[in-house]
Amino acid sequence: MLYRESGQFKTSYPADQAIFTIKQDRWFFALLMLAAFVGIPLVATDYLYTALIIPFLCMALAALGLNILTGYCGQVSLGTGAFMGVGAVAAWNLAFRVPELNLLVVLVLAGLVAAAVGVIFGLPSLRIKGFYLAVATLAAQFFLPWLFTKVGWFTNHNSSGVITVPRMTLFGWEINTPMEKYLFALGVVTILALAAKNLVRSNPGRRWMAIRDMDIAAEIIGIRPIVAKLSAFAVSSFFIGIAGALYLFVYLGSAEPDGFNINLSFQALFMIIIGGLGSILGSFLGAFFILLVPIFLTRVPPLIGLDMSTAAIAHTEVMVFGALIVFFLIVEPHGLARLWQIAKEKLRIWPFPY
Amino acid sequence: MAFFLEVLIGGLMAGVMYSLVALGFVLIFKASGVFNFAQGAMVLFAALFFVGFIELGLSVWLALPLTVLVMVALAWAVERLVLRHLVNQEGIILFMATIGVSYFLDGFGQSIWGSNVRQLDIGLPTDPIFLMDGDILIQAFDLWAALVAGSLLVALVLFQRTSVGRALRAVADDHQAAQSVGIPLNTIWIIVWSIAGLVALVAGVMWGSKLGVQPAIVSLALKALPVLILGGFTSIPGAIIGGLIIGAGEKLAEIYIGPFFGGGIENWFAYVLALGFLLIRPQGLFGERIIERV
């Protein structure tokens, strides 16, 4: 309905392959960015930042990473939490031991470390598929946090095993207030999301999807499974690692390594299932949705005059998650992203039904 | 030496527990190709209801059939609300669905019965038994557990011989064949999930009375996964043997290797063991080799 595509023809391949080929979409995205970088800082409260927006950014990035592996390359992983942990611990150690290191460099290096670890735990994917792999990734999920707690070096032999983030500066910019942290995270996430989009629309993406859709055919057109799968693990873990680092640096502030546990893994998995497997946008929608549910559950019942014990809330939350997953898998296996897409299509061909 | 044996036997006994959970996985996977991640949750679920009924003052012999009913109802519900709608989906989707189910059961069970640890005593002897003139100590309870597991296994094997059992195996091979057996697919699934439910109940009771009924059981149940990798997803004996290996393996590792790492390695050792094993024999100890066709 809002689209006026007629006359927006493409005279070159770059234009035809752009991320947003329709003018109206470009406007919409521009507005979105404006709202994110300017609008939110104007209105958001500290509570909103710490309770929703910042964790949203971190988890969205993690989900994005997982989506690359699971949604695009078809390799199920239950190790997200652990890889976030790797990123977090690596980043903390870098920042703590080499204070003069630029914050961005720290993040990138942390991501690379996570990527390396990811590749190691991705090795089994060359021999095994599906559930077998899912189980294999659990090994990482249980082994890594244990490693960080057991080997004192990772936490600088801190008795409590808690790592606390040193104060952050970026090119002299002090990142203290929630808003500053938000802007920093937003910047990082935006750049990485763009990178992810670029990856999935060029060679690596096609390689991954080929493996996902039909690995045999993929091999027969010359795609080497080892390259495809391990690169997926590496890239995925890179994103997840940085997500973990952000999670610690801008959200938690201080944490115990075994806080990066299996629940985090499941959360990320739920995010991409509900958000949409194989969709960048979906990772964000899913993250937003999943993080909204608990807030919803804690806020709404009082409003409608029934008070639930925190335990009850916790249990309902778990139930709701479970139910939602099943619901989405049955009703819309491609998640919110597909719903969004459908809505968009409807608008494009409005008033026609098809 | 004696100490080694004691550890070994202790480990094997613990392994029996894993096997019990793994059995549930295998049954369902064989019959419906569904990797039921919720098996662990089902164990807790069953245990919670069982202990819950007892706390309501019911006798064990009343609580037991009631819980069985609950588990059958659960199987029915799962088929009705989940499986039926995902029939033609790829395994991985079903797998994720069962993760959802797992969460749901977890939350549901606890919101009914609460999440605090409950003691469960079904009157199994807990006094220690000494072998080799006292050098080796074994918990009688563990023996009983082994006994129960064994008999359960026998029961299952016998069941396999019944017409229903054969039908189930037919389903495992291909769903069309199942139709020819005359039992509708949905019914078969309900049956399988019910049986898995029973197995879960047994496991739940055993574990409940060993460590008390508590949410931690779920994560313990996750230990069944490496067992499956070892034993193969489709083999009942595999599940048993795998369980024993894992159980013994991680106990021994904890005692003999653990110290070098500062202990606590049993919560990952099983996985790493399985992982290493995967690289050598992807299809597991007893799983069949898959020939891919183009």
Added chain:
Amino acid sequence: MTATAKKLGDVMLRVENISLSFGGVKALTDISFDIREHEILAIIGPNGAGKSSMLNCINGFYHPQQGSITFRGQTRSRMKPHEAASQGIARTFQNIALFKGMSTLDNIMSGRMLKMHSGIIASAFYKGPAEREQIAHRAFCEKIIDFLEIEAIRKIPVGRLPYGLQKRVELGRALAAEPTLLLLDEPMAGMNLEEKQDMCRFILDVNDEFGTTICLIEHDMGVVMDISDRVVVLDYGRKIGDGPPDEVKHNQEVIDAYLGVQH
């Protein structure tokens, strides 16, 4: 433009005494034949004659227990499919093996993977070398799209396409690799007459315009006789005929095999 209008080159691929079996079940027994440059070779035979298995051996998906396959002078053992691909062997499948989640264009682009080299980093930045590469190859793939007359479905996910078109897209994906040897597994299975005629035209055009050597499995005898230069007949994993179409047509053993006479 007819298949006879061109001269056949020398041997490109030599299959010698291939035997293949799965767990005791013999799929192929002592098969030998040649494929010559620029020819269209048809492998025919009743169902279960081992035709597909033969192709799977050639492009390295199966590894025969005995015998050797020599491609362009180099004999190989236990070669992987992607190695075969990088040597210039492309193929299509009996039951379509497209990447359902991707558009027609992306499927064809993916067929070009071997020719594209920009890595993770470059791709992540996209602008610059990666984009330039994408565009260069896009242009090539568009030529294939134009060649196969599938402009109208360029951006449609292949999962949504009718069967006949999917077959065409799969051919396009194979062509994108600019193969020297093209293996087609029942390219016309389940097509209506019009679609078959188109497919024949495309196969002949490919063979003619790009000089691609083609080895195809086909059931439709009419088609086989029309387009192939040479026919190899398999039955129960054995080779029972090898020669020009009309010669094979009159081979008694072949006729029996097709009439299902026991032997």
Added chain:
Amino acid sequence: MRTRVRTSHQGGGVLGNQGQITPGFRPVSETGHGTDSQAGVDQAGVDSAGRDTIPKYLLHNALHRRDRPAMREKDLGIWQSWNWGEVAGQVRHMASGLAQAGLRRGDKVAIIGDNRPMLYWSLAAIQALGAVPVPIYQESVAEEVQYVVDHAEARFAIAENQEQVDKLLGMRERLPRLDLIIYTDPRGLRHYHQPGLRDMAGILADGRQHAETHPDFLETEIAKGQGGDLALICYTSGTTGRPKGVMLSHDNVVRSANMAIAFDRINENDEILAYLPLAWVGDNFISYAEATIAGFCVNCPESGETVLTDLREIGPTYFFAPPRIFENLLTTVMIRMEDASAIKRGLFKYFIALARRVGRPILEGKPVGLADRLLYGLGEVLVYGPLKNVLGMNRLRLAYTAGEAIGPDIFDFFRALGINLKQLYGQTECTVYLCMHTDDDVLPDTVGKPAPGVEVRIDDKTGEVMFRSPGVFVGYYKNPEATDEAKTPDGWVHSGDAGVFADNGHLRIIDRAKDVGRLNNGALFAPKYIENKLKFFPQIKEAVAFGDARDFVACFVNIDLGAVGSWAERNGIAYTSYADLAARPEVYDMVRGCIETVNRDLASDSSMADSQIKRFLVLHKELDADDGELTRTRKVRRRIIADRYAEIIEALYSDRKSIAVDAKITFEDGRTGSFKANLAVADAQSFATPAPTTLRKAG
């Protein structure tokens, strides 16, 4: 694959050469030369700057619009584009190449193929050399092609692809004068080694070399051309007999084009989609002459199937289509809306109703209440805008329909949406147009007033439309008799159409003059007028009325498979084939409904009251151009139908209730078979003429 000669580097050639001719040349500002090219066009469309041939305008564009888009083609997934500089470069090379190949002043060159840039450029290249292009309909069968090529004495033929080349080669021995066949798309022609067959790429290569050594060859050749020279020979697929070659001079084309451009303020910012046959004078006029003179951009679709998609992508500002295309668009719109959700359908119905009420007044700048204006604005957002967007018409500022009468409510529908759809009347012999609607004076059932510089009168005896204008053709090629028949000594031309002037000065065409007959009771009988009224129903695709020298009017009907088919599905009527559906009693009832509505309408006009249809039948097969029953432009060929269906026609005038026919059908795969069908002949009710007070007011 089609060879593409992108000329970003060669395009510079023009500037290079121009550089020598006009030192200190600077590109003129866009706004500046928009008017400049129109500079000093007098009432007769004569250009004061002395540009009297189209190639001269091309050079002008190469100089003053060098970097503006001239042509686009959807190929290899994107809109390949050429600016005027590049086009001129192409033409330069092609002209040189053709000259090298031996093309001489006055030679005829046949051109056959789809709307491809290369073919449009060849028009310019050929004219630049003073030779005469003879475009041929691309669907013509080999015999038709052979006739035209032979009759035009073409020495060269430019064919798009293998299909066309095969037609020519097949007829080669019957084309002694044809020296050279040039193809633009080499696909499949690799093994063609016949003598006198060349690839355009080769011609262009030669041309490029030649152009380097003779930089101003093109300019000098073009300079030799004069307005009096022959610009074009268009063979009209006449409704009877062999096609006639209409000779048009550069003066004809340039003047007509200049006046049309002034009339509708067409300018270089316009965009069109060139999808109508190149051989049709209208496309040649708009996509070549007007485009070159006004300097706007011509877009060529990817292929026949993708026209609608391409239309949507380009979103032209200037659009020309025969009524049937607007009909089809409206039909598909309605059919697609059938399946829309109730809310959408409601919205659609409401706002379309509103538009039909206030849309045209708003478009024509007549006073409309504020409330309605606001509602219409809302409708623009919710319905009209999106609808136009999906149809590719949201940038449309000027649309014409011609060739046939258009259904009033189809016409109104598009105007109601705010699309400036107008009617035009003309023919090849007058270089496309005689009458056109002005933006503010548009009526659905007229073709508007005579255009500037055009004189039109009605022959009071025959009622035939006569005209005189700068566009009047030179004559029929090699057919002086026909020329004399058509042209009176004092320069008036017989249009062959019967028409009447309405009180408001608008011309209304009722039929072909020769087809207007009389019933036995002496009443006027204009079959086309009746047939059109029938064809205005979406369910009816074609109709043929009979009545000349008969007691009453009867007709054949062809149902529209698309519309009636979906109607049948919605009403649960199963059918296997066209013939089967056509024979259904339900369909007969529906058709009778339409006919009786028409009868009522006819009855309301005393002059037509006697033309009410008494008997009809639904034909078992679709009338088809390939069977010679229709012209390529889908005009009914009465004579052919009259004798091919004589038996059936008699049945209409007998009292038989049905007639057996032996029908030939062609299957998908090209095989043909025949089947016996039994056609029912049905009666329709007719009505009495009401009191004269309710006579339809003219217009």
